[in-house]
Amino acid sequence: MDSLPGVLIVDDDHVVLHTLHDQVSREGYHLAAISNMAEALDRLRVERFGIVIADQTMPEMAGVEFLHACRELQPLSSRIIMTGLASSPGVEEAIISGDAFRVLAKPWTRADLKILLAQATEYFRLNQQLETRSVELRRRQNDLAVLSRELALYRQSATTDIADLTSGAGDNNAEEIFREIICHVDQAVSISDAESNRVLYLSPVHERIWGRPLDELYENRDVWVESIHPADRDRVLKAAMAASTTGIYDEQYRIVRPNGEFR
Numbered sequence: 001m002d003s004l005p006g007v008l009i010v011d012d013d014h015v016v017l018h019t020l021h022d023q024v025s026r027e028g029y030h031l032a033a034i035s036n037m038a039e040a041l042d043r044l045r046v047e048r049f050g051i052v053i054a055d056q057t058m059p060e061m062a063g064v065e066f067l068h069a070c071r072e073l074q075p076l077s078s079r080i081i082m083t084g085l086a087s088s089p090g091v092e093e094a095i096i097s098g099d100a101f102r103v104l105a106k107p108w109t110r111a112d113l114k115i116l117l118a119q120a121t122e123y124f125r126l127n128q129q130l131e132t133r134s135v136e137l138r139r140r141q142n143d144l145a146v147l148s149r150e151l152a153l154y155r156q157s158a159t160t161d162i163a164d165l166t167s168g169a170g171d172n173n174a175e176e177i178f179r180e181i182i183c184h185v186d187q188a189v190s191i192s193d194a195e196s197n198r199v200l201y202l203s204p205v206h207e208r209i210w211g212r213p214l215d216e217l218y219e220n221r222d223v224w225v226e227s228i229h230p231a232d233r234d235r236v237l238k239a240a241m242a243a244s245t246t247g248i249y250d251e252q253y254r255i256v257r258p259n260g261e262f263r
Contacts, residue, residue, distance in 0.1 A: 005050020005124050007031035010040045010066065012058055023113055037066050044073045050124040053104060056083040056091060064094040071099050076127040078120035080104050211257035229254035229262065
């Protein structure tokens with residue numbers, strides 16, 4: 001079971017403060033009860049609270065103003081405003097703007113408080129999950145941006161024909177960038193000459209998938225045909241022949257490794 005969030009209670013009425021402290025602690029929450037808003041703000045700067053309960057009528061500032069400051073310091077928290085008035089200036093606006101999560105009306109019952117604490121806890125945990133997923137999304141977006149820049153750099157550098165590039169006749173820096181990118185892609189990437197069908201480049205992943213040294217895959221064209229599963233071979237070869245005229249080749253098939261294992 002997830003641990004309960006910390007609770008901060010702010011009220012200048014010591015009777016109310018003591019009552020809330022007693023009732024909230026009985027529900028198993030770790031809490032701090034403070035009668036001064038300036039002190040409460042200092043506490044928020046150094047300690048994390050998942051739930052903040054503040055009285056609307058305080059001498060230093062209105063409770064909604066305090067919760068607005070609390071939102072800036074700890075935006076994931078569930079912020080609750082306490083009021084004994086049927087209508088209190090700013091409370092409805094605070095709910096709409098998101099500065100406050102709920103209202104705790106005075107006087108309250110133990111059951112009212114218990115339900116409100118459960119709702120505030122759930123809201124805080126949902127905010128935490130959303131923040132975690134947002135951070136992960138930003139990280140993935142940054143990774144994609146880095147890869148995009150690397151690919152753009154490669155395209156900018158690789159101005160020579162790809163055959164010259166992979167044979168060493170092109171720009172050395174462009175070839176180095178090309179190989180660095182491909183080596184980190186966990187896919188079998190190959191480049192061949194369109195007319196002669198001669199293999200110009202094979203990524204290192206080929207060796208792991210086919211179970212054969214790259215030199216053998218470069219030099220022996222028959223190896224490619226022999227590696228195709230016998231049940232798939234005719235279909236794949238026909239598709240390859242048709243591709244020479246249509247320019248379209250998209251086949252899925254099994255291969256057989258030297259040790260007889262299928263992939």
